Amino acid sequence: SAAEKGGYDYFMLKEIAEQPKAVADTLLGRIGADGRLSLDEVRIPDGVLREAQKVVIVACGTAFHAGLIAKYAIEHWTRMPCEVELASEFRYRDPILDHRTLVVAISQSGETMDTLMALRHAREQGAKVLAICNTNGSTIPRESDAVLYTHAGPEVAVASTKAFLTQLVACYLVALYLGQVRGTKWGDEIQAVVKELAEIGTQVEEVLGTMEPVRELARGLAGKNTVLFLGRHVGHPVALEGALKLKELAYMHAEGFAAGELKHGPIALIEEDLPVVVIVPSPRGRSVLHDKIVSNIQEIRARGARTIVIAEEGDETVVPYADHLVRIPVTPTLLQPLVATVPLQVFACELATARGNEVDQPRNLAKSVTVE
Ligand code: G6P
Secondary structure, X not given: OOOOOOOOOOHHHHHHHOXXXXXXXXXXXXXXXXXXXXXXXXXXXXXXXXXXOEEEEEEOHHHHHHHHHHHHHHHHHHOOOEEEEEHXXXXXXXXXXXXXXXXXXXXOXXXXXXXXXXXXXXXXXXXXXXXXXXXXXXXXXXXXXXXXXXXXXXXXXXXXXXXXXXXXXXXXXXXXXXXXXXXXXXXXXXXXXXXXXXXXXXXXXXXXXXXXXXXXHHHHOOOOOEEEEEEOOOHHHHHXXXXXXXXXXXXXXXXXXXXXXXXXXXXXXXXXXXXXXXXXXXXXXXXXXXXXXXXXXXXXXXXXXXXXXXXXXXXXOOHHHOOEEEEEOOOOHHHHHHHHHHHHHHHHHHHHHHOOOOOOOOOOOOOOOOOO
């Protein structure tokens, strides 16, 4: 009913708007005044986390994209090797697992059969499983050794939005907690990140307040067949998520690429007026990444692409190459996906509406897939 949708036309719009609160709720009580983390629900003893030799993340769909981003954070902050695998592929590969492997299963519903079968396989091999889940008491957390709940609240729209942002927050918390417990790199950088993470809801709110031009742009692209998405580093999984949203909602051909792979094939797809969304990393910090992506934007634009550039406030280098410029707040590189994904959600939702599609219930899709 209209009341359930809180005055929005679709659950998806309501859930996009709820993201600042969802993010804040997921952080609530987990960061102490001293900047140290306490994840009380994680019942894997610290000793086990200290002894673990690698992290393996399994998930499907949007949750898989959260896992891809988590890999960057876990490896950078903890120096533990981290693999990320589609749950549906995992056990058929005979993966290498033992009691020193920490498996993280990410699932909004907690009922996805592929993810459940992957975690059962992991536990049979002696691995410890930590679930990141949004649904209290669902099967995946019940069958795991420990759970860290995301507090997005019920997500009704099939295309995941607020659950994704909270999965990212939970992944960052796990990565930071591992760093804290293992004593690796628990220095100024981590302290600064924890501080920024505590403020991130406000930045998501800021992004939401500036989305009208993105909606207008989306409406103007309703007649297109293809949209490409490019990113580097954590911007690559963000590009994959932007493309997935567009497939799910707008039924358009959409693909996400690592920008460095362009020259190895995808650049052949670029033609006059093809919309290409580029997620630009911060020019501060890892500036090499930034320089490389700017030259990628120049390359595609020289071949006629219509560039839609998502870049940090104050980044002026991209201005001459952007046909459309979407500004996002300044964040630490690893946290950028929390703000960079939001315009892509709004973009896909508006394109779906403009194309007359059912936003909350896209064709052929289910909110939770309980078959393998
Ligand atoms: C389905 C949904 C996706 C979701 C995926 C994983 O395919 O349509 O939106 O990302 O399942 O769901 P989970 O509940 O495990 O996160």
